[in-house]
Amino acid sequence: MPKYELNVDGKPHSVEADADMPLLYALRDDLGLKNPRFGCGLAQCGACTVLIDGTPSRSCSIPVDSLKGKKITTLAGIEKDGKPHKVQAAFIEEQAPQCGYCLNGWVMTSVALLEKNPKPSDAQIREALSGLKCRCGTHVAILRAVKRAANA
Amino acid sequence: MTIQTNRRGFIAGTGALVVSVALPGAAVPARAEAPAALATRPPLDPSKLASYISVNADGTVNAYLGKLDMGQGTDVGIAQMVAEELDVAVDSVHVLQGDTDTILNMGGATGSSGIWKGGDALRNAAAEARRVLLDMAADKLGAPADKLVVDNGVVSVAGEAGKTVTFAQLIGGKWFDVPMEWNKQIGIFLGVKGQAKPKSPKNYKVVGKTFRRRDVAGKVMGTTEYVVDVKPAGMLHARVVLPPVAGAVPTSVDESSIKDIKGARVVRQGDFLAVAAPREWDAIKARKALKVAWSDARPNLPGDAGIYDWIRRAASNKREAMPDVGDIDKAFAEAARVVEATYEWPFQSHASMGPGCAVVDYKPDAITTVWTPSQKPHYARDGVANILGLPQDKVHGLYMMGPGSYGRNDSGDAAMAAALISKALGAPVRVQHMREEGSGWDPKNPASVHVSRAAVDKDGNVTAWHFESKAFSRLDVESNESQPAHTLPGMMSGVPLKYTAAFGIPEESYGFAAKRKAWETVPPLLDRSSPLRSSHMRDPTGPQVAFASESFMDELAYAVGMDPVAFRLKYLADARDRAVVKAAADKAGWKPHTAATKQTTGGVARGMGVSFSQRSGTRVAVVAEVAVDAGTGKVWAKRFVCAHDCGQIINPGLLTMGIEGNLVQGASRALWEETKFDDKMVTSVDWLTYPILDMKEAPESIEVVLIDHPEIPPTGAGEPSMRPVVAAIANAIYDATGVRLRQAPFTPERVKAGLA
Numbered sequence: 001m002p003k004y005e006l007n008v009d010g011k012p013h014s015v016e017a018d019a020d021m022p023l024l025y026a027l028r029d030d031l032g033l034k035n036p037r038f039g040c041g042l043a044q045c046g047a048c049t050v051l052i053d054g055t056p057s058r059s060c061s062i063p064v065d066s067l068k069g070k071k072i073t074t075l076a077g078i079e080k081d082g083k084p085h086k087v088q089a090a091f092i093e094e095q096a097p098q099c100g101y102c103l104n105g106w107v108m109t110s111v112a113l114l115e116k117n118p119k120p121s122d123a124q125i126r127e128a129l130s131g132l133k134c135r136c137g138t139h140v141a142i143l144r145a146v147k148r149a150a151n152a
Numbered sequence: 153m154t155i156q157t158n159r160r161g162f163i164a165g166t167g168a169l170v171v172s173v174a175l176p177g178a179a180v181p182a183r184a185e186a187p188a189a190l191a192t193r194p195p196l197d198p199s200k201l202a203s204y205i206s207v208n209a210d211g212t213v214n215a216y217l218g219k220l221d222m223g224q225g226t227d228v229g230i231a232q233m234v235a236e237e238l239d240v241a242v243d244s245v246h247v248l249q250g251d252t253d254t255i256l257n258m259g260g261a262t263g264s265s266g267i268w269k270g271g272d273a274l275r276n277a278a279a280e281a282r283r284v285l286l287d288m289a290a291d292k293l294g295a296p297a298d299k300l301v302v303d304n305g306v307v308s309v310a311g312e313a314g315k316t317v318t319f320a321q322l323i324g325g326k327w328f329d330v331p332m333e334w335n336k337q338i339g340i341f342l343g344v345k346g347q348a349k350p351k352s353p354k355n356y357k358v359v360g361k362t363f364r365r366r367d368v369a370g371k372v373m374g375t376t377e378y379v380v381d382v383k384p385a386g387m388l389h390a391r392v393v394l395p396p397v398a399g400a401v402p403t404s405v406d407e408s409s410i411k412d413i414k415g416a417r418v419v420r421q422g423d424f425l426a427v428a429a430p431r432e433w434d435a436i437k438a439r440k441a442l443k444v445a446w447s448d449a450r451p452n453l454p455g456d457a458g459i460y461d462w463i464r465r466a467a468s469n470k471r472e473a474m475p476d477v478g479d480i481d482k483a484f485a486e487a488a489r490v491v492e493a494t495y496e497w498p499f500q501s502h503a504s505m506g507p508g509c510a511v512v513d514y515k516p517d518a519i520t521t522v523w524t525p526s527q528k529p530h531y532a533r534d535g536v537a538n539i540l541g542l543p544q545d546k547v548h549g550l551y552m553m554g555p556g557s558y559g560r561n562d563s564g565d566a567a568m569a570a571a572l573i574s575k576a577l578g579a580p581v582r583v584q585h586m587r588e589e590g591s592g593w594d595p596k597n598p599a600s601v602h603v604s605r606a607a608v609d610k611d612g613n614v615t616a617w618h619f620e621s622k623a624f625s626r627l628d629v630e631s632n633e634s635q636p637a638h639t640l641p642g643m644m645s646g647v648p649l650k651y652t653a654a655f656g657i658p659e660e661s662y663g664f665a666a667k668r669k670a671w672e673t674v675p676p677l678l679d680r681s682s683p684l685r686s687s688h689m690r691d692p693t694g695p696q697v698a699f700a701s702e703s704f705m706d707e708l709a710y711a712v713g714m715d716p717v718a719f720r721l722k723y724l725a726d727a728r729d730r731a732v733v734k735a736a737a738d739k740a741g742w743k744p745h746t747a748a749t750k751q752t753t754g755g756v757a758r759g760m761g762v763s764f765s766q767r768s769g770t771r772v773a774v775v776a777e778v779a780v781d782a783g784t785g786k787v788w789a790k791r792f793v794c795a796h797d798c799g800q801i802i803n804p805g806l807l808t809m810g811i812e813g814n815l816v817q818g819a820s821r822a823l824w825e826e827t828k829f830d831d832k833m834v835t836s837v838d839w840l841t842y843p844i845l846d847m848k849e850a851p852e853s854i855e856v857v858l859i860d861h862p863e864i865p866p867t868g869a870g871e872p873s874m875r876p877v878v879a880a881i882a883n884a885i886y887d888a889t890g891v892r893l894r895q896a897p898f899t900p901e902r903v904k905a906g907l908a
Contacts, residue, residue, distance in 0.1 A: 018433065025433040034381040035374040039506045039555070040587040041436075044839040047506060047555075075374040084373060091372045095364065095806075098223030098813055100371030101378065101505040101555040129847040133839060135505040135556045136223065137816030139850035141809060 004064050008033070009077030019065040024048045026064050027074060035075035035104055039133065046105025046132040050074050056109040075104050078111055087111050090149035091142075098136035105132040110146045119150055193327055196256060198342060201284070201330040203256055204277035205234070211305050211320035212244040215278070218258025218342065219270035220249050220527055222557055224813070224870065225365045225806035226266035232802055233271050236359045237278035237350055238285075239302035240319070250551025252533045259340035260528035261557065262631070264768065264868025267802055271866060273344045277332065280346025284330050288322045353800065353862035360862065362805030371553075379525045379552035382511045384580040390419070390428035390573045391439040392583065392641070394593060397832045398683050400449035401644075409443035418442065419576045423681075424644035426573050428581060439586070449832075453677055453684070456828045460496045460895075463601050463622055468672035470653035478666030483616030487607035491711045493704055495604070496895040497696035499624075499827040500597040502689055503842050506555025507590025508562035512536060512570035513580035520547045522571065525554020526563045531632035535564065536571045539636045539645075558817070560687035562594035564633025568641040588837035593640065595687035596827055598624035600655075602700030607666070612712040614723065616666035619658055619701055623693075624686045625673045627652040631688035643680040651676060656693035658701040659766035663725035683834045684827070690814075691871035694767060695821060695878045699896055702763040702879030706886065715744035716762050716883065724764070728797050728859075732773040733764050735795035735857045740775035748890040755782050761883025763876035769867035770798040774815070776880035780888045785904030788849055789819040789881050794873055795857040799864035808856045811873045815854055818877030820845035826897050 001016045006023075008031060015026045022041075027033045027050070036059050039047030043058035050059045051073040078085040084092065087110045097103050106129065113120060113128040120128065125146050134142065194202050206214045215234045221227040227247040235242040248255060258270055282302070289307040290297040299310050308316040318324075335343040353359070370376035395401065401423040410416040416429040416438040427438040454462035484490065510532075511523040520542060526532040533549030540547075554563060566583045574581040585593070600623030607616035628651055629638040636642025637650035655671035677684050709719035717737045724730045736742075740760065743749075751758045757780040764773040777791035792815045801807060824843045828836045836842035878896060886892050891906035 018437075021433045025431075029432050034378070037378070037380060037506060037555070038584065040838060042587060042838055044587075045505070079373075088372050092369050095368045095809065097368060097371045099505065099553065099556040100223060100367075100376065101553075103371060103374075107372065126848045126850070132847060133505060133844060135503065135558075135817070135844065137813040137818075137820065137845075139816050139845070139847055140812055140854055142847075143850065 002065070004067070006064070006067055006072060007070065008072045009074055015064060017064050020063045023050070023059040023062045023064055023067065023072070027059060033074050033076060037101055037104065039102065044133070045102070046109065047102050049105040049108040051108055051112060054112060054115065056112045075107060085111060086152045087114065087146070087149045090145045090152060094141050094145040094148060096138055096141040096145045098138050102132065102134045106134070106142050110149065114150060194329065196254065198256055198338070198344060199332050199334040201277055201280055201328040201332050201346065204274060204344065205281045206327055207319050207323045209320060209325035211318055211324060212246060213238060213240055215245055215247045215274050216255045217247050217249045217270055217274060218256040218260070218530070219266040220261040220529070220551060221266065221367070222261055222527060223367060224810040225803060228363050228365060228806060229267050229802040230271055230274050232358045232363060233275045234278040236356055237275055238282050238305070240305040242358050242363050244305065250529050252530050252549035256342065257338050257530035258342045260526070260530060261870070262340045262528060264870035264872065265340050266870065267866050268768070268868045269341060269343065271802065273342060275350050276345045279348040279350040280330065280332065281328060283346065283348035284328060285319055285322055289317050292317050292322065356862070359800070359802055360804070360860065362803055365806065376553055379509050379511065379523055379554045380506065380584060382523045382552060382582065384511065384513050387511065387580040387582055388428040388430055388577060389432040389435040390426050390570065390581050390583045391435045391586065392569050392589065393425040393427060393439055393442055393444060394589060395446050395449070397446065397449045397451065398453065399451045399678050399681065400446040402444050403447050404445045406443035410438045410441050413438045413441065417577060419573045421572055421576065422645040424572060424641050426569060428573055428577055451678055451832060453829055453831050455830050456498060456826065459498070459599050460601050463599065463674055466674035468622060469675050471670060471672040473668065473670035474657060476666070476668050478616070480616050480618060480666040480668045483607045483666040484605070484618070487615065488610040489608040490605060491608060491708055492603070492605040493707055493894060495602045495700035495703060497600045497602070497699060498896060499599045499684055500689060500821060500825045501591050501827050501836065501842055502558055502561035502594045503591045503844065504556040504558070504561045507585035507587055508566035508594070509554065509582070509584040510563060510567035510570045511580060511582045512567065512574040514540060514571065514574035521550065522547065522567055523550050523552050524563060524567045525552055525557060526567060526633065527557040528632040531634040532564060532567045534634040535568055535636070535639060538634065539568050539571050539642055540575055558690035559692065560595050560629070560631045560689070562590050565640040567633060568636065568639040572641055572645065591842045592834040592837040593683045595629055595685055597689035598626050598686035598693070600624070600696050602697065604700055604704035606708050608712055614664050614708060614712065617662065617664045618668045621655055621671040621697060621700070623655050623671065623673060624676065625651065625653045625655065626686055626688060626692045627654045628676045628682070628685040629687045631692070640681060649676065649680045649685070656697050658697050660701070660724070660764070661726035661729045661766070662723045664723065684829065690817065691767065691874040694765070694871065694875040695818065698763065698765045698875045699878040699882060702765065702876060703882045703894065706761065706879070706883040707892065710747060713746050715746055717742050718744060720762070720764055728771050729764065729766065731859060732771045732795040732797050733762065735859060736773040736775045736793050737762060739795070739855055739857050740777070740793040742775060748887050750888065750890050752782070756780065757782055757888040759884045759886070759888025761880045761885070761887055763880035763883060765872070765875040767868065767872035767875055770796070770869060770872040772796050772873045772876050774873070774876045774880040776877070776884040778881060778884040778888055780885060780903060782907060785900035785907065787823055787881070787885060787898055787903060789823065789851055791853050792851055793855045793857070795859060796869070796873060797859040797861065798867045798869045798872065799861050800866040801858055801860045802866060804858050807858060807869055810869055811856050812854050814871070814873040815877055816845060816850065818874045819851065819881065822878040822881045822897055823849070824897050824899065
């Protein structure tokens, strides 16, 4: 089986896998990272979201052979100096998640949004987060959290 | 900020004392370990105080809750109720849940009964524990019990400084040996009382105040262990292989088709078919690669477009009516006018955020374990025992956080599949469904047709109301997975469907002189293994029945020339019902009107609608404000005002957030959700074919008015506010456009068709 070098949360890893195996399975099964989760396998929900070179990406649909030289960041890699990222701190403060299974998508996409646009409007937040799924209906709490993070 | 990152923080309230065990080379959560030594605990017995409450050596308290919090803070509410009775700090109460070995079966998450029934049991138990502790303290301190005061777990004698003893000193680390009066019920209605009477609400210190959730930090920091993360050593990943056409069964399986996939194996039991492999991606590949010849099934399903005519034509198999109020036939015979309308509701899917998952480690000579996100872990344990032919006490069920659960989703089927495969392969097995199974094959919320009629006299008074539902049962399969017959793997491995005919009626207090409310059910579409088999989904039958009955009340109000709020205030007989309607209307800035207001600016029509319902004692009124794009037909449920009365409020902050979730999920069901199917199979199999509410359509504001009745024992809040949402939106669309939508969901296509 071919070997692939992956740079995940600032550390190099080597994974033996089929070329078409999605990144999600390398992260979960080979690297033991559990935050990206399987929701659909179709890039429709965002539960598997990671940042690839800073762009929110659906790891369930990105083959492991396409990531040479790219920086992959998971939820476990966004803490700074052992402290929660400001987006995480805001989600905690607002008690945003219910089941929390979808959380990667919202947190990672919000992190990327605030990098690019530190003071987004309500409409810009909704636009950036569009397409992510939350089945518990915590949308309004998520909006509050992202606004709190933007103001932090 | 302090972040608690223990893995089992979701099981036991505060994290610090909770033991987390990881076996070498494996990530296997241990049972919910209690600080008080479990080894010496008396056997789990509903008529013993020790089954509900214990005091640890450090003075903290364990509350053993057979309900389940799944992210709404039910556990926090229980901690407050227990802390209140014992006079200890809320933070010192650990609420233990989800472990079938150490916790009684109180039904799990069921019927919005966590606080309603679970809180009642734990409150009574905590009150009894306090009484016993005070008796012990009286002996110890040589003072009568009625001279003792308790503060934060420290007992002192009133007026005698320095004479104190703590709960920890009295019983810490040991178990109560105290009988309780048990109502002999197991499951949702388990109830228990001691000799002690709980506190009067006027003395409450912590009940009624907001305390924060305990599970949030672990979820946000990514340290919470979910069921998908469980990995016992030697675990295999498995996928089920389901037929492409409903009702088809495998006639032959070509095992050589997966021979090139490392370690891949086929499991077949009867018509149940699955693949497994050491690596997850290999299991997924094997599922796709496996060549199966299927029988030529022709289920002749009526299709989503034909389902309502199918229901109307089908012979019903059961009818149930409430006793009539008044003389309904006479009222209709004498009516000056009859108003009548028919409403239709589709099949809907739980479509949980992730498809069902479970891990089972079958050990015939020891204890078999099931890790499950089922909201009824005791029943999942029973189901695994039954499908494997094991006695109940040889199976240990452990709840793990999962991908959302709003009733009987597909996680129970995953547990049964994992059990069969684990037994067949002699290894621990993790089954995760694929998306198409989570949306296409989960038990569905039943489709229904509702006919509502009212008799009106010559002066415009409503004299009679007749409401009939004809529907698929809400229980083609049970609301839990305790028997193989109620699960897909069970049915596929040869056990016939065990069907119950059941539906629901409007819960309300309209004081019409004559009333008749009834339902009839039609048989399931297939005799077993149907992707459209029905079961409970959040507020079973509630949204559809209230959609019909409360849309109708709106129609009726306009028909008699009344404002929809004034109509409800006139006819609702119960003061608490009227109070929620009034509170919601006042907060919303309701402007009385007797015809659709049809306010349109720039191609967008705006309107407000009201709706009301009861659910097991809880009353909710919702005012929805919508903006309807006349060009696209798209509806934005822009604002909700919800007035909510569930009796005594335990935790207003978390209650409010739980209501928000209900309203948004309800809006999703109202506007988007419909399981589509053709003559062969369900075609709503992912998020494109089963759309739900998007962030762009999230409400702009949700305002919740809580009406507190400390003197009335709390009723449920997990589901009641789901109930009136759909009708409130339908009524708002009518106010905005003059279009009455009588078929849900209110998709752009349906709205446009109505506007045309």
